[in-house]
Every structure is written in C-alpha cells, then in structure tokens.
Amino acid sequence: MSSNIVVAIDGYSSCGKSTLAKALAKQLHFIYVDSGAMYRAVTLYLLRKNIDLKDPAAVEAVLPEVHLNFHARDYQTHILLNDEEVSDEIRLMPVSENVSAVAAIRSVRHEMVKQQQRMGRSKNIVMDGRDIGTTVFPNAQVKLFMTADPKVRAERRFKELQPNNPDITLEEVFENLAHRDYLDTTRAESPLIRAEDAIILDNTNLTPEQQLQFALDKVEPFLKG
Numbered sequence: 001m002s003s004n005i006v007v008a009i010d011g012y013s014s015c016g017k018s019t020l021a022k023a024l025a026k027q028l029h030f031i032y033v034d035s036g037a038m039y040r041a042v043t044l045y046l047l048r049k050n051i052d053l054k055d056p057a058a059v060e061a062v063l064p065e066v067h068l069n070f071h072a073r074d075y076q077t078h079i080l081l082n083d084e085e086v087s088d089e090i091r092l093m094p095v096s097e098n099v100s101a102v103a104a105i106r107s108v109r110h111e112m113v114k115q116q117q118r119m120g121r122s123k124n125i126v127m128d129g130r131d132i133g134t135t136v137f138p139n140a141q142v143k144l145f146m147t148a149d150p151k152v153r154a155e156r157r158f159k160e161l162q163p164n165n166p167d168i169t170l171e172e173v174f175e176n177l178a179h180r181d182y183l184d185t186t187r188a189e190s191p192l193i194r195a196e197d198a199i200i201l202d203n204t205n206l207t208p209e210q211q212l213q214f215a216l217d218k219v220e221p222f223l224k225g
C-alpha cells in the first residue's frame with residue numbers, strides 16, 4: 001500500500017487555491033499540480049483548432065492529439081501543450097470564457113482525472129481544482145474547500161490581470177468568475193461540491209501567510225518524523 005500524502009484543495013474561482021497549493025508544496029517539498037491548467041490547456045488547443053465546443057463527439061475525437069506535461073520549476077505552473085509552453089496564454093480571457101464548458105464534457109474529465117490520478121499515485125502531492133477531494137483523490141489525507149467573498153475574489157483577480165490586460169474591467173472579471181462558478185457547480189459530471197470530509201477555509205479576511213499556516217496545521221499530523 002502506498003503511503004504518500006495527498007493534499008486536495010478545491011473551491012470556487014479565484015479564491016486563492018493555487019496561491020495556497022504552491023506555498024504549501026514549497027514548504028513541505030511536495031509536488032504541486034494545478035489541475036485547472038490542464039483543463040485550460042485542452043481548451044486552448046480546441047480553440048486554436050476551431051473545434052465546436054458544443055459538440056462532445058468532435059472534442060473527444062481530437063483529445064488523443066493533446067499531450068500535456070508539467071515542467072517542474074520553482075513551484076509555478078509551467079504547462080506544456082504538445083511541447084509548447086502555454087502557461088501565460090491559458091490565463092487569457094478567450095480561454096477563461098470557454099474552459100468551464102470544456103470541463104463539463106465527460107470525455108475530457110475522464111482523461112484529465114486519469115492523468116491526475118497517475119501523478120498522485122506514489123508521490124507526496126498538493127493538487128488544486130474543483131473535484132480533487134471528491135473524484136480524483138477521494139482518499140486524500142487532507143481536503144480543503146476554499147471560499148471567499150465573490151467581490152473580494154473578483155478584485156484580487158482583476159488586480160492580477162490588469163497590468164497585462166489594460167482594457168479589462170472589474171465587471172468583466174466578476175461576471176467571468178460568477179459564470180464559471182455557476183457552470184462548475186451545476187454540471188452533471190463531477191460538479192464542484194465540498195467533499196463531506198473537506199475542511200472549509202474562507203480566506204476573505206486572511207493573508208496568504210495566514211491561510212498557509214491554517215493548512216500547515218492540518219497537514220502536520222500526517223508528516224512522519
């Protein structure tokens with residue numbers, strides 16, 4: 001039986017999951033996997049190929065052409081789509097506006113979950129996403145479900161995007177987060193839902209350092225020696 005430790009972090013859009021997951025992985029020397037980046041990279045591929053996202057059969061047909069790899073470096077997300085680094089492009093609005101529709105397609109989820117489970121089979125890992133504690137790693141030792149006030153989340157994401165996207169508006173960001181949360185929580189295939197044994201972490205009024213300490217306290221009992 002494997003004795004690796006899995007920390008599953010789920011929650012709504014832009015509520016600090018990846019900030020926490022990266023900091024935790026760095027502190028504990030665990031591997032960090034950003035599962036959202038995988039759905040985003042698949043979406044980028046489909047958009048570039050002009051695939052009709054409303055046609056699940058057309059999407060499924062091209063999935064074998066998508067090869068994803070993470071390139072581990074300094075706990076940031078470096079994702080390769082068919083050997084091309086796309087870490088920045090997957091954060092842009094065209095991908096953000098379409099990713100939740102793609103993530104609702106059964107064949108896409110099936111393939112991503114399979115790859116994610118393989119990554120956490122024998123290594124200590126921190127993975128963030130929407131279905132990590134419910135579907136990908138239902139037996140994870142530590143499950144956190146993150147939430148924060150929607151306005152605070154939109155302001156934080158806006159601040160992050162604005163320097164490279166001067167035309168973007170706070171309203172646009174707020175609408176995108178709300179729309180993705182709606183699609184993610186209402187889809188048929190592994191919707192975003194808190195696993196019964198997940199600990200809620202509302203970080204509306206927490207700094208990144210405070211949320212890290214909260215999570216470290218939960219993982220600590222599982223660390224050996």
Ligand code: CDP
Nearest residue numbers: 013014035036039099100103129130131180
């Ligand atoms: O913008 P944010 O960092 O909150 O999102 P993300 O983690 O990059 O994920 C982008 C989208 O991928 C989400 O809105 C979901 O539609 C989808 N996703 C998912 O369905 N399951 C996951 N485990 C991770 C992401």
Ligand code: CDP
Nearest residue numbers: 014015016017018019156160203206207208
């Ligand atoms: O991964 P997710 O979409 O859930 O969120 P994120 O990318 O980790 O965080 C979104 C933004 O909120 C980033 O700019 C973080 O620096 C910021 N943040 C914050 O200001 N305070 C926190 N306690 C957590 C995140």
